[in-house]
Amino acid sequence: xxxxxLIKGAPAAxxxxxxxxxxxxxxxxxxxxxxxxxxxxxxxxxSELESAFRSTASA
Numbered sequence: 001x002x003x004x005x006l007i008k009g010a011p012a013a014x015x016x017x018x019x020x021x022x023x024x025x026x027x028x029x030x031x032x033x034x035x036x037x038x039x040x041x042x043x044x045x046x047s048e049l050e051s052a053f054r055s056t057a058s059a
Contacts (some may be wrong), residue, residue: 005045013044017053 007013009030013035014021027033028042033052036043 005047007024007025007044010042013042013049016044016046017049052055 007016010024011021014024017024024033028035034045034048036045
C-alpha cells in the first residue's frame with residue numbers, strides 16, 4: 001500500500017502535480033512540499049501532494 005503512494009523523483013512529482021520541475025525543487029527547499037530524501041533521490045507521497053495542493057486551492 002505504501003509503495004503505491006510513493007512517487008520517486010522530482011520530475012515524476014512535477015508531472016503528477018502539473019508544475020514545472022524547478023517549482024517542485026523550490027517548494028521542497030522552502031519546506032512547503034513534504035519530501036523524503038534517500039541518498040540523492042527525493043520521494044514524495046501522492047497523498048501528501050494531493051493534500052498540499054488541495055489546501056492551497058481552497059485558500
